[in-house]
Amino acid sequence: MSSTQALLAPSLPSQLINLLAAVMLLIAFAMLAQRRVLTLINLFAVQGLILTASTLLVAWTTSQPHLYWSALITLVLKVLVLPLILHRLIRKLNVKWDVETLIKIPTTMIVGIVLVILSFNLALPISALSGTVARGTLGIAIAIVLLAFLMMITRSKAVPQVIGFLAMENGLFFAATSATYGMPMVVELGIALDVLIGMVILGVFFFQIRERFDSLDIRHLEKLKED
Amino acid sequence: MTTLSGIVLQFFELLLAVLVAPLLTGWVNVCRAWMQNRSAPPVLTPYRVLLKLFTKEPVLAYNASSLFRITPYILFGCMCLAAAIVPTLNINLPINAAADAIALVGVFALARVFMALAAMDIGTAFGTLGARREMMIGFLAEPALLIVLFTSSLISNTTSLSSIVGQMARMDLVIYPSLAFAGVAYTMVSLAENARIPVDNPATHLELTMIHEAMLLEYSGRHLALMEWAASLKLFTYSCMGIALFVPFGISDGDSWAGVLVALTALAFKLALGGSLLALIETMSAKMRIFRAPEFLGTAFILAVLAMLIHLLLETP
Known part of the structure; x- marks a missing residue:
């Protein structure tokens, strides 16, 4: 049976996709453990670069021309434009200091491991249904989404939360590529534009928050009344 | 199957390990000196140190118990077995x-426990300090090491080291992301276990940062020689285990001595390369605070667990 053989000895592109997926998961963990905003942004850019590489690889292996465009959008938006905007933002806001976390970092890592186990379990039946070359990586994609979500929850400052949001989008994109060879072009373009505009609006928001509270700590927003 | 040549090979291998271990330590020291722009000590320095210590008379503390006296022998025996x-x-x-x-x-754990007990036996402040720190590092490094070994065991469906190595050496060249992660985790664990920078500084004496050296402070003469030799042997064993698990190419699987000769050449080459890599890591990183060590080893643990999970997700058909 050819399908069994394909499972036993995966082809080289599929191995490479698996490797890239594993590295993406590793970067998601590194972001979770990172204390500095600057390094966090750089890690986000590297994650985008690896996402681009893996999308290109899937596109080349399965000859899906629209995936090349997705890869291009990822490269321009997530490796170049967004990190540049973020760098500029933190220079203007002058928030290069250490990130404050609500839970201690080792605890966060343990929770992260639990999330990874959960998402791997969750993905197994789904990827069994899918017939794509990168079906095994769906679990990793879900794990990246959940880890980014965890990062948004555990950080109290605004900038890391936004980076968490962007990393979550990376994970979603990766899930789409691995499970169904990407979303329709219209949807992808829409999401890309959304993320970009969202980033610009959030940038304005940062300034407003800081002007109002003299800090970027989101906890200030929880108070509804003035004392 | 136990054959006569197998037993001969076993003893040859053990003898080689015991004799070559100080050479590896010397080589690492030479590489480190080169990279730090110092003039290097002769590569045979560890042998001279051992010879000097063996000819010296050991001095024992007044209140040393017999545990203190037998620990060097137990330690050396453990490392030989390993x-x-x-x-x-x-x-x-x-x-x-x-x-x-x-x-x-x-x-390894047995050796560590005896070493810590002997360090506390005399009752000096430094010995107790070193023993406590060593136990902390050990209890953090051990689970990570076990999970690295479990990952390799899962790939080859056995926990016997030689079967693992045999399967890995015979495997087609397939990219295993899990093995890459496990390799990084293993390197971090070995740095901690062998008292290397960034966890401990092997060249330090009488500083508040030392871990391994603090436990040896009360030893002298042939006892100290055995402890030092055991430390070299531990480094050698860890290096060989890393080589066997992650780059086993060239190891022989028959009884022929020609194969062993090829394996010997490959091993010498790999050890020289590994030693200079270790020196490079030690040169490029700074000794970290002792309270950073849990985070360092926690990262190793997370990497090892990730390696195992990724193996279960991606590499099991």
């Missing part, structure tokens, strides 16, 4: 019927 378990040249070692990878970790 060196015998790890397949360096040949994978048909008779001892592998008796001891697998988990037993190996147990042997």
